[in-house]
Amino acid sequence: MVIFAVAILAKVFVIQNVQGAKWKSFADSLQTQYVTLDADRGTIYSEEGRMLSTSVPYFDIRIDFAADGLRKDNGKIFTDNLDSLSIALAGLFQDKSVNAYKTLLKEGYKSRDRYFLLKRNINFSQFQALREFPMFKLGRNKGGLIAETKNKRINPFKLLANRTIGLARDNAQNVGLENTYDSDLRGVTGKRLMRRIAGGTYVPMDGYDIEPENGKDIVTTLDVNMQDIVETALMRMMIQNECEHGACILMEVKTGKIKAIANLGRQPDGSYTEDYNYALQAGEPGSTFKLATMIALLEDKYITPEDQVDLNYGSWKVGKRTVYDSEPHHLTNVTIKHAFERSSNVAMAKLVQQYYKGQPNAFVKHLQALRLDSVTGIDLKGEGRPVIKNTASKTWSATSLPWMAFGYEVLQSPLQTAMLYNAVANNGKMMRPYLVNSVMEFGEPIKTFSPQVVMDSICSQHTLKQIKSMLEGVMISGTGRALFSPYYKIAGKTGTALVADQHRGYAAKIYQSSFAGYFPADDPQYTCVVVIKNKSHAAKIYGATVAGPVFREVSDKLFAIAVDKHKPMEGTAQIDTLLAVKSGKGSDWRSIVNTLQLPWKGTLTNNNWVDASINEQKFAFQPLVQPGGTTVPNVKGMGLKDALYLLENAGLRVVIKGAGKVVTQSLPGGTAIGNDKTIVIELS
CATH class of the missing domain: 3.40.710.10 (DD-peptidase/beta-lactamase superfamily)
Incomplete structure (x- = not known):
């Protein structure tokens, strides 16, 4: 009995003084609790679709220094990336020196902290940059990166209708539309199972989340x-x-x-x-x-x-x-x-x-x-x-x-x-x-x-x-x-x-x-x-x-x-007699006058060319006969596009002067095309 009593006392001593930290950690790991996950609050819009109040994500950045990847091969990943990660963090946040970040990361690694706080309330653009940093870009298992998302309410137009739109506040009553339509905007909160680890810190347990339902949006009558x-x-x-x-x-x-x-x-x-x-x-x-x-x-x-x-x-x-x-x-x-x-x-x-x-x-x-x-x-x-x-x-x-x-x-x-x-x-x-x-x-x-x-x-x-x-x-x-x-x-x-x-x-x-x-x-x-x-x-x-x-x-x-709405002019619409019109293909002109519902007279077909003018408040079209074979086309009164089409199809080299419509051509229409196949057209 004495020997048995001594054995018990020895075991108590070992448990308390040698294995105490191990068993305390194990006891902590058995403690779990649910925490609420806030839903993304809905956005408030103006009548024309501009954001008046919306939620912007912010992030708390933590590191799991007990992640398998960071501990593998005596911490090779951590050691290889320590310098470059410290330089990147100092450059992004500009609140500590490179050496200060290096010391901070070493302390976290040494403590094997599974929920080490690196930075609070970084914005989305900072988070995007941080995900590409050395070590962090390897993900959670290898790089230890843990990002916790939370939303902050902002009014993009700041002062405009600020009291009417209202405020959504965590520790005070909402006001304005944020208050009136709170049940629609706030959505349904979710849950996350958290496990307690050494030091009283809770870490999330994968696979035990109940996802929140995001809030609904409201469209106001306000005009920005x-x-x-x-x-x-x-x-x-x-x-x-x-x-x-x-x-x-x-x-x-x-x-x-x-x-x-x-x-x-x-x-x-x-x-x-x-x-x-x-x-x-x-x-x-x-x-x-x-x-x-x-x-x-x-x-x-x-x-x-x-x-x-x-x-x-x-x-x-x-x-x-x-x-x-x-x-x-x-x-x-x-x-x-x-x-x-x-x-x-x-x-x-x-x-x-x-x-x-x-x-x-x-x-x-x-x-x-x-x-x-x-x-x-x-x-x-x-x-x-x-x-x-x-x-x-x-x-x-x-x-x-x-x-x-x-x-x-x-x-x-x-x-x-x-x-x-x-x-x-x-x-x-x-x-x-x-x-x-x-x-x-x-x-x-x-x-x-x-x-x-x-x-x-x-x-x-x-x-x-x-x-x-x-x-x-x-x-x-x-x-x-x-x-x-x-x-x-x-x-x-x-x-x-x-x-x-x-x-x-x-x-x-x-x-x-x-x-x-x-x-x-x-x-x-x-x-x-x-x-x-x-x-x-x-x-x-x-x-x-x-x-x-x-x-x-x-x-x-x-x-x-x-x-103030412009009232339609009274009376019959008149065509400007000074309007510059160009001769061209009948099919093009027919498309124009029909689409714009313009008054016209003459003949417009898919194949004919016409000389266009304005006569008695109507567009007047006269057939423009083009000589065939080896004769020079008549392009007077045409725009450059139509003139080039006819002249180049006739095998002529065209030299262009000016802009507008053709007023003269060096080779008259209907003349035979000789050895000199260059024609000069002047536009005005």
Whole structure:
């Protein structure tokens, strides 16, 4: 028993002190776990097929220094390639010297590390070069190369629509379209079985992978060129007036497609970037809201545009509060149309107070009928909820009704404003704004999104006609007259609203400038809304001088490249009598006049030659008889190609002078060909 006990103790000592590392390594090798394999995230495209957001592969490079190939023949492959591999690595990454890489590789080889980290986050072009390096080009078994792929999300156009496209982040919530369509874009994750080796490191086990399913692509309604125009115009004004933040929305009238959406916010260093989706943020809209007020009054037939209203020199007291027009003036009785064109707050407040004071909820119902109390339903998360108060609201007061008439005590997002103005442009039909055309898999659409009609008509056609006239009047004789274009009609409304600062209230004199409209007014193609929050005591504050120029720059450029279509000329097409025509083969001319559907007369056959001219607005063809046998062909009036064909087939050597069609030939047509077979032709 003593001998047996000694033997056990001896074996324990051997296991712990002699064979300990071996058995610990074996125990580690029995520990396995699954790790997730991320799918390649789908790509977001613009409507014309340009990448707006995509995944780019990056690689972590590791080396299996226990690979059979590297250990064979006392490490001959490693030894033979060490110097050249070190030189190649130092040249590619330029972060260490050749000797430093040499030392690093030697340490890894000595440790027999099966998962030695060489480099993190190398790009695809670096990886392609690295695969051709000495030793690595032999593959994993002989060269020990292990490449782990991971994807990084990039926006190739960087700032353009960056907030709308959104961000896909590993450790934070996605935003924009990346968030809304995350379930389609992210795909299905896979699994990989990993085995633990010495040192607590896990290495993949071959043959135990469950491959991920790549994400689907989405095609948006955005147009990169239009987005660039919108972003540039907004950025120019933001910098010029040192604005706090701003948004510009461009919507296609007939469909509700969002073609461009820019959101710019001022950063602490004075620069601007897409930091928040201001187009979806609800705030007091100001005078652009007066469109809804006028629709309510006209629909109830309380007023006509030609009725009179007293502007009271630009101020009107309601209880203990006073309504002021944004610009001082000396006007009293004017037409309601003129009051709207001048954006009079007093006129709107007076009219609404006069006709709805005893029934305020009747006015509210009109606003609700225009869907101003509901979100637009755009396919983008984070849309701010609008506020339209009624008499049951806790904040309702005696002055709520008149103040709502000119866009205060209500909350609307720029997108909601765009939706309403777009309905006017679309002959009363309200469209739901949307940002995605389709979801694609392997290049084929699996989901498509079509324009959705929210309301067939927001008001009667009679009211609509009056409203359109008033919006066009704003640009001709109202607050938007400085934005008038002689080339196309614009319909729109300016807005200037005093907004409260969170610390100083209204004393900070911070104004929100806005403009909402559509163009061309006689055949609307696009609706554009611009909303900009200015800095305190800004140099320019009015909608016509801050937001309006952004709208005008966008509309001018889009009219030039996307809207203005050349109209066909009226009248009968005329053939230019100065057109240079050449004699030639009948079959060639017949092909030309038939293809281009040109008027002609004469005879054109496969074999004849003709003299071409223009007579009475028609091409006229006269047979051009060519003498046969040993006589010189007549090539006057022909182009060089036909002339060479005839002359060289007759056995003549041709000397050419000039360009154009043949005007003279040294040997007249029809003369006999003698011993001198050289002919000079002059072209002009």
